Amino acid sequence: MVFTRTCFRAFTFSVALMASGLAHAEDVRTIKIAFSVDVLDDTQNAATQAMHKRVDELNASRKDVKIEFDVYDAQGSVDKQISDVQTALIKQPNVLIFSAVDSVGSLPAMQAAKDAGVPILDRRPTSPVSDLTTVAFYSSDENRYSKATTEWIKGYLKAHPDSVLKIGAIYGAPAQTAQLLRIDAIKALAAEMPDRIQFVAEGYGNWLTATAQNLSQDWLLAYPDINYIATANDIMALGVSNTLISAGRKDILVSGYDLTPDGVQRVKDGTQSLTIGTSIADNGKTIDVALGIVDGSFKDKTYYLDPVYAVDAGNVDDFLAGKIK
């Protein structure tokens, strides 16, 4: 009898253990996040790293969820991106983070996700935002970049009441129209204050250091009064800064975008005047938004990555020390 009772106790105990084990397993929810990235270039790669880091942090700190994060690199091919998303959907993700190779060409990929009932966090939203998009995520918002640029220029002109900016503008690649806004905002400002800002030259640097370097070298000769070369990213700003170093010119402003570590370092060294952008490290927030979509806590249609920094000689030390937030 004693034996049976003990047996029974042991039995109930083990059942309880099993049940609690099951309950525990149910508590930890697995959330699958798929990320289809257009091309893992310099910036996208850094952003992806930040997301990985955030996933690791969350997996370590939150006991109730286990995040699985898969990245698919479309390598700049629309076709591959469509296949990538097909593959990703087979694993039934809870949310798809999407960065389109081409806003039109990549639509079938988004449609497939929508049809599968997977919400889409769109990291390269079109304008207007596609119906297929659940949340439009702006990591580099051209409008706010433009605003930060014009604010900085206004501040500069206020601090230098006698100076007139003679600008040479270096765009990226001609086919990518969104980035043209960055410089267009300066143009709009020039139209407002023609006596303070004038455009003297424009060219394409094709996002290449060497090309921007040649272009700015030629400009120094052709436009001796040029005093500000605005480039569409830090990679091209490096080319301009190289030109200025070898020409021994320290009187010319150089600006770039993206807040790359090299760009920020050049601002610190004084060979670049300004770099504007969101911090790549902040891209980990994509994961938080994605989780918010999955658990219903994020209800907005858009998300702007905050903040947009304008790093110049005045605040670069604080920025590097992590004091600017």
Next chain:
Amino acid sequence: MTNLTGSAEHGGIAALRRVLLLNKAVLFALILAVVLSVASPYFLLQQNIVALLEQIVVMTIVALGYTLVLATGEIDLSVGGMIALIGFVIAKLMTTYGVPVPVAIIAGMALGAACGALNATMVSRFGLPSFIVTLATGALFTGILYILSNLVPVSNLPPGFLAISRTKIGPIPLPVILLVPVVIGFYVVATKTVFGQHVIALGGNPEAVRVAGINITRLRLKVFMIAGACYAVAAVLLTARSASAQIGAGSNLLLIVITAVVIGGTPLLGGKANMIGTLFGCLILGMISNGMNLLGVNANYQIAVQGLLILFALVLDIESTKLLLRLDKRSMLRRRQAGAL
């Protein structure tokens, strides 16, 4: 007697026409220089000439090696990937591993030669067209670069390395001076050596070269390895000039270099290696870009002009070859008639 002098004079004009057609790049470059010096007051400034030369050094060194490749009738699409990879490896060796500058440069050249050897071996061993092989290896090189670099450029290069592009002798930057012996070297190789002769013959008729007992596999290997070493030198200069190894470095070079070589008179199908033409082809492309910048030509027009120029070069290549053939035929006919008399 009178007849003889008459035909000699005629021959003189035909010869001149031949020389001009064979050196159309030189002629074109001269015309362009005259036009630009009239159009822009800055063009002839010493400072601009120096800048122009500085801007074409990388392109020219790549193009000289490329001329050998095209002369054999092959093509190399891996040049962009190779340059970026080599630039990265050199920079990484110097910064992360503290390898001395000259050692890193030699390692880069060895890597370039090895990449070239891979291309040549794939072509020879498996009988694949170089077009396909180098398309694939180019992707391979780029992929390896992405894996190794994680797409992060390398900066903070040692001052000794940056000095390569920043040192000036008088007003002339070191790379421009370096270009002179390289051009002469390639000119001598192409025109005076047995190797150059075999390269050109290979582009003319591979079967003839094979039955002549020349080892084509080894010949091709040498050509691609020399080209790879050239790309490595270009990668060194580009990295030094950019003061950093950029992931996208050299990605624009392929089309530019092919255009320059073809304008220079080395046909796409091989059988000729005009090194001086290649130099002038690069000068032409450099002048067009520099000139349009000086003249403030709208950036969108610059792209169209470059496209037109490439088409023009290709048409000129075909047409001048035909014209040369016609001229040769005619003079041959005259000689035969003269012989018959």
Next chain:
Amino acid sequence: MTTAPLVELENISKAFGGVQAVDNVSLTVSPGEVIGLLGHNGAGKSTLIRILSGAHTADSGRILVGGTEATITSPKDAKAIGIETIYQTLALADNLDAVSNLFLGRERRRFGIFNDRRTMVRETTEICAQINPRFTNLQTPVRNLSGGQRQTIAIARAVYFNARVLIMDEPTAALGPGETAMVKDLIQQLKSKGVGIILISHDIEDVFDLADRMVVMAGGRVVGRLNTHEATREQVLSLIIMGAETKPNPAAARP
């Protein structure tokens, strides 16, 4: 003829995939002798001469040169022992001139790496003057030359490098009557100098004019060996076409 053969091919066989291109073929060439090698396309003539010239290697059989066994694995080996080949295509690089073509692969060098162009021009001029005095366009690309002039270069190459055995594949196929006569004359000259010649031709009249002996191949085998002065055109044609003689004439065949 008591002279020892220059070259002896013994029981040569070569298969490509399942096809026996050359099947147990033997052939000898003596100094000053012209052998006419006849047969349809695909009879195995080309494969046989490619084996002798080093472009292919035989599966079995051996090659004796001057009585001793020779290993020929590349065109270079064949040239080194004095076997020169003039291909039907002539194997000239069209973009190079006569001088460069004549010396292709065997350039006169200075300091080991440089072309000794001056010497090569001089020697080309000399050799071409002997062979075809009217051919003087030595420094224009050969693509601009006539068929006879191109043939002159190919022959000059063989003469200059002291060919002991010369293989000629369809030497007159692309030539006009005047040029054909010139090439025939050249073959007679070489023959008188003691060069052994293997002549492949579709033109049976050429072969009857030039050859001392004829060897007819069909289906990779030798189907007939004839002495020219004993042979009739009907006999040869039926060997080529039927692979056998309508009227067997064993007395004419030599082993």
